[in-house]
Amino acid sequence: MRILGVDPGSRATGWALVAFGTSIRLEDAGVLRPPASLPFPRRLLWLREALAEVLRRTKPDAAAVERVFAGTNAQSLITLGEARGVLLVTLAEAGVAAAEITPAEVKRAVTGTGAAEKEQVRRMIASLLGRRLPLDAADAAAAALAHGFVAAPRAVRAAPARPAGPGGAGWKRRPGG
Numbered sequence: 295m296r297i298l299g300v301d302p303g304s305r306a307t308g309w310a311l312v313a314f315g316t317s318i319r320l321e322d323a324g325v326l327r328p329p330a331s332l333p334f335p336r337r338l339l340w341l342r343e344a345l346a347e348v349l350r351r352t353k354p355d356a357a358a359v360e361r362v363f364a365g366t367n368a369q370s371l372i373t374l375g376e377a378r379g380v381l382l383v384t385l386a387e388a389g390v391a392a393a394e395i396t397p398a399e400v401k402r403a404v405t406g407t408g409a410a411e412k413e414q415v416r417r418m419i420a421s422l423l424g425r426r427l428p429l430d431a432a433d434a435a436a437a438a439l440a441h442g443f444v445a446a447p448r449a450v451r452a453a454p455a456r457p458a459g460p461g462g463a464g465w466k467r468r469p470g471g
Contacts, residue, residue, distance in 0.1 A: 296321065298354035298390070299438030300345070301430050302362070302378040305330070307341055308430025311352045312423070312438040320423040322352060323431040334373070338380045345381055349388040357385050357392040358441030360400065360433065393441045400433075403440035 295315075301308035310323035326348075328340035359382060362374055385392040398408035404418050412429070419435050420426040427435060 296354045297438040297442045298357045299434035300359045300381055301433035302381050304373050304377040306430045308434035309348055310431050310435035310438050314442045320425055323427050325428050325430045342380050342384050345384045354390055357390050358395050358437040359392050360437050361394045361396050395437055395440055400436045400440040403443050404436045
């Protein structure tokens with residue numbers, strides 16, 4: 295299972311693609327930064343197009359988008375919410391199921407405590423993925439990891455116990471035959 299983590303922002307949106315299999319591996323990561331000179335609606339369009347390109351290139355199985363509850367002021371919270379909405383719509387248009395995950399859930403899944411500091415999360419991401427990432431990309435990787443720790447085991451449990459063979463699902467060879 296490959297999960298795209300997204301840390302929304304109108305000035306910088308972090309993303310990270312994490313693969314869950316026999317091991318956990320970072321496949322790609324980056325930060326989308328629309329030009330500051332663009333008017334806000336054009337920055338939103340820029341983010342939409344940039345994320346759509348990431349989705350076309352990486353083809354994730356699922357996504358995890360950080361949910362925001364607090365901001366420095368009401369206007370910044372509204373701006374962040376608008377950017378987040380554009381990112382969620384872009385994921386939906388691409389047919390990628392997006393889980394919304396709170397910062398406390400991310401911190402708890404990655405560090406063991408919902409009250410971890412940002413730098414503690416970043417260090418843990420570097421330890422788990424073997425690479426230090428820019429802060430926004432590290433936050434996105436943390437969201438992907440937090441969702442993957444729940445979703446990837448479910449996907450394995452939902453997989454058929456035996457591969458299908460001749461005669462369809464559940465075929466098994468008779469002993470001695």
